Amino acid sequence: MRDLRLDFFRGLALWFIFVDHIPGNQIAWVTMRNFGLSDATEVFVFISGYTSALVYSRILDQHGWRFAAAKVLDRCWTLYIAYLFLFIAFTAQVAYTARVFDNPLFTEEMGIAGFFADPAVSLVQALALKFRPANLDILPLYIVLLLSLPVLLPVLRRWPLALLAGSVMLYAAARVLDWNLPTYPDGGVWFFNPFAWQLLFVLGATMQRLPKVAAALTKRRGTLLWLAGGYLFASLLLVTSWQIAPMAALMPMWLAEILYPISKTDLDLLRLAHFCALAYVVLQIARFDSAWLRWPALAPVILCGRQSLQVFCLGIFLSFAGQTVLNHWSASLLAQFSVTLVGIAVMVAAARMLTWYQSVGRPPRQPASAPPAAPAAPLAPAAPMAPAKDPSA
Incomplete structure (x- = not known):
């Protein structure tokens, strides 16, 4: 049976990403970035790791490593082509809009001004994932993370905890030694450091391969729940202080020196801890068999989650x-409200059309109307999918 939570939270993350990418949009106040230290990016990367392990571990078990590796590379190629199309089309959209409205600031703000200074070199750098306009960073991150999966899969299948430990060590080394990948043209680094964000990807994959550990996290433990809730509340106060000056003035200087900067690029520990605390609390109300996941009002979110690559683009x-x-x-x-509503409506309409097109000639999916026979894990295995396609992007 398909775990609707994967589709729901991935779809919700895509909606939040869309809303957050509109500067000056007050509707963005309802997205998770304004209620804590983590945001939709953490949700997307974690679920991507989980679903990647779900899909390709099954292929590994059924057809062996070579075939699984080939399928991963095929998916990476699909994502790469999608990124190149997105790069060209988005650059054209921004450049045309800047010309029509005689507003060259658009090209600066969206990070494409350097492209027109030297188009030939910029195109080559774009092919190498080094030149990227604004808002496109998450797709190259996912491509790089997925490229590592053929190496990770055998270790994940046999020694998942050892893989997680190695991931933690790589994360720590990247933070201490300032490892990151370079960008073009300013000689900067990737906005999402893959050496750091791989930890969240591997954490999701590990949870998929350890159903007993994952199931244990759904059990309510008073002390752990209070600790998680307390951290979420403290994070809410911290984020609120960024918008309300009197609250910011209450923070002791010594505490500010310890907390800041809270790096999104390097997946700061405070962000990672916030996501883990939030995930634990959410799992207390979002179980595999939760009836609210089948509410008709939530169907648009789930549809978008199932068509995540197209909806993201x-x-x-x-x-x-x-x-x-x-x-x-x-x-x-x-x-602002109209722009947000119309944009989400268009994404839902596109997801609905794609779902209809893909369903023509196929037998209907088995409805996830009851829990599986085995104890449900926090993110229980989904219904069998076509092995050639990873649904996580």
Whole structure:
């Protein structure tokens, strides 16, 4: 049976990413980045690791390592082609909009000004995933993480905890030694450091391979629940202080020196801890057989989660279109709400159309109306999927 939680939380993350990518959009106050230290990126990467292990471990068990590795590389190629299309189309969208509205600041803000300074070199750097416009960073991160999977799969199958320990060591080394990948043209580094973010990807994969450990996390333990809730509340106060000056003034200087900077690029420990605490609390109400996951009102979110790659790419175009509307027509609260609502509606419509197209000629999926016979894990195995396609991006 398909675990609807994977689709729901991935779809919700895609909606949040779209909303957060529209500058000046007050509707973004409802997204998770304003209620704690982690945001939709952590959700997306963790679920990507979980679903990657789910899909490709099954292929490894049934067809062996070579075939599983070939399928991973095939998926990476699909993601790479999607990224190149997204890069070209998004660059064209921004450049055309900047020209129509005579606003060259768009090219600066969206990070494509360097492309026109030397298009030939920029194209080559884009092929190497080093030149990237704004908002496209998560897709190259996922490509690099997925490329490591053929090496990780055999270890994940036999020694998942050893793999997790190695991932922790790589994370620590990257933080201490400042490891990251270079970008072009400014000589910077990747916004999402793959040497750090791999920990969350591997954590998701490990949870999929350790169902007993995962199932234990769904059991309510008073002390752990209070600790997680307390950390979430403290994180909420910290994030709120960034917007309310009197609250920020209450923080002791010595504490600020310990906490800051809270790096998103290097997946700061405070962000990682916030995501883990949030995941534990959420799992107390989001179980495999939770009836609320089948509410009709949530079906649009789940549909988007099932078509995550296409919906993500579409959301990139829609977020810039929304930014253009707010900048050149109206930035009123009504306009912000309308832009957000229309954008989400378009993403849902696209996901619905893709789901219909893919379902033609196929037998209907078995509904996840009851828990599986075995004890449900926090993220229980999904229904059998076509092995050639990883649904996590």
